[in-house]
Amino acid sequence: MVGVSALNTLKFDAEACTGCGICVDVCPHGVFAQNSRTIYVVHGDACMECGACQVNCPFGAIQVDSGVGCAAAMIAAALTRKQQATCG
Amino acid sequence: MTGATDHRVVRPTTSAIMLGNRWDHFLARWAINRSGHRVAPGLYALGKPTADSPVFVSANYTLSFDALREALAGRDSYILVLDTDGINVWCAAGKGTFGTDELVQRIEATGLKDVVHHRTLILPQLGAPGVAAHLVTKRTQFKIEYGPVRATDLPEYLKTHQATPEMRRVHFPLxxxxxxxxxxxxxxxxxxxxxxxxxxxxxxxxxxxxxxxxxxxxxxxxxxxxxxxxxxxxxxxxxxxxxxxxxxxxxxxxxxxxxxxxxxxxxxxxxxxxxxxxxxxxxxxxxxxxxxxxxxxxxxxxxxxxxxxxxxxxxxxxxxxxxxxxxxxxxx
Known part of the structure; x- marks a missing residue:
């Protein structure tokens, strides 16, 4: 697992990757790109840690500490001593 | 409907967005009755679908469901509505309510396997943070196809079932x-x-x-x-x-x-x-x-x-x- 950006927790393991391309499909910010059966991280700084790639990767080649990037939810969670910050 | 406990009912729906729907959207945008903008979870028939018609999956939030059915105007299809507590697809996926377990349970509860011959579901791309496509396939045999981010891109997407990079990107326009x-x-x-x-x-x-x-x-x-x-x-x-x-x-x-x-x-x-x-x-x-x-x-x-x-x-x-x-x- 190799970190791809100082701005987030996304890690990619090129060894475990089979090049199926599901990460390219699910990422809403174009972080991944595919060239035949090889996946490249092309826009690592844009990762918003939604977790779609990790959840959908069948080979465990992606790790990200996912969660909502929402200050209101995180402040509320801190104030109510909840572990997980969520909306609504 | 034959009874409150019978989930194997297919409800009819249309692509028409009526004045009542627009009023509901307006109220939702003003956070009035915020958790009350719900659609009953379950299976819906849009038009006159057959056993070969495509199945689209959505959340039980009126803005999500209405965007989907409006985009599917003129296409006979099924819409499988998950119970996301009246929350939109992306937020519900983040919470996990638009998720693998709910999808698997909803497929079984609605008897979807007996309704359609094929084994493909089209999900909104923004549902992906909650749904592990490969695990859904393992548990139900249904293959998942992630459609575009925006429902309005569906007509274009359905021509080839290939999303352009632009359809896969989330923007935040004015x-x-x-x-x-x-x-x-x-x-x-x-x-x-x-x-x-x-x-x-x-x-x-x-x-x-x-x-x-x-x-x-x-x-x-x-x-x-x-x-x-x-x-x-x-x-x-x-x-x-x-x-x-x-x-x-x-x-x-x-x-x-x-x-x-x-x-x-x-x-x-x-x-x-x-x-x-x-x-x-x-x-x-x-x-x-x-x-x-x-x-x-x-x-x-x-x-x-x-x-x-x-x-x-x-x-x-x-x-x-x-x-x-x-x-x-x-x-x-």
């Missing part, structure tokens, strides 16, 4: 930012009322300045977001709040030309200290409404800038108190 303003306004409404009341009953606060700072964060900020300099939402808010504070500082400075210079200067300074953190706190909280902020980034911002906001605001309040005390004691 239109999408403006529709959020009502919800932002409703959220600060109690504060606005308190400020106005405090001003009316005895001038405890100067409501125009505070209201301006709040409206800067709720109305101006969503509009100006991409054009404000800096990356962090807090600093963008401090800059915007600073600009809004300037006229109030100027008025404070110029309105009493005969007062002592230090009194005029500190009067102006109180606005420059107190107003920007009010705006910045609101804009920091806007991170959750955007389509691109990460948890790591927001956490760093909270630790870096909440103390700055607190110090600025605290200094402004302290200065206000000191000035008032000196005035009362007749020092100036």
């Amino acid at each position: 239109r999408d930012r403006i529709v959020l303003i009502p919800v932002e306004l409703v959220a600060v409404l109690p504060v606005l009322i308190v400020v106005i009341v405090l001003d009316l009953i005895g001038g405890f606060v100067s409501s125009p300045a505070i209201i301006a700072a709040i409206l800067a964060g709720t109305v101006l900020f969503p509009i100006l977001l991409p054009w404000l300099p800096t990356h962090a939402f807090s600093t963008k808010g401090l800059i915007l709040g600073g600009i809004v504070a300037l006229p109030f500082a100027l008025i404070a400075f110029l309105s009493n030309p005969n007062a002592a210079m230090w009194l005029r200067a500190t009067g102006a300074l109180t606005w420059l200290l107190t107003l920007p953190p009010i705006t910045a706190f609101i804009t920091l909280n806007f991170t959750g409404s955007t389509t691109f902020t990460s948890r790591t980034g927001v956490r760093r911002e909270i630790f870096a800038y909440i103390p700055v906001m607190a110090w600025l605001f605290g200094a402004g309040i302290a200065l206000t108190i000191v000035r008032a005390a000196i005035k009362i004691l007749g020092g100036a």
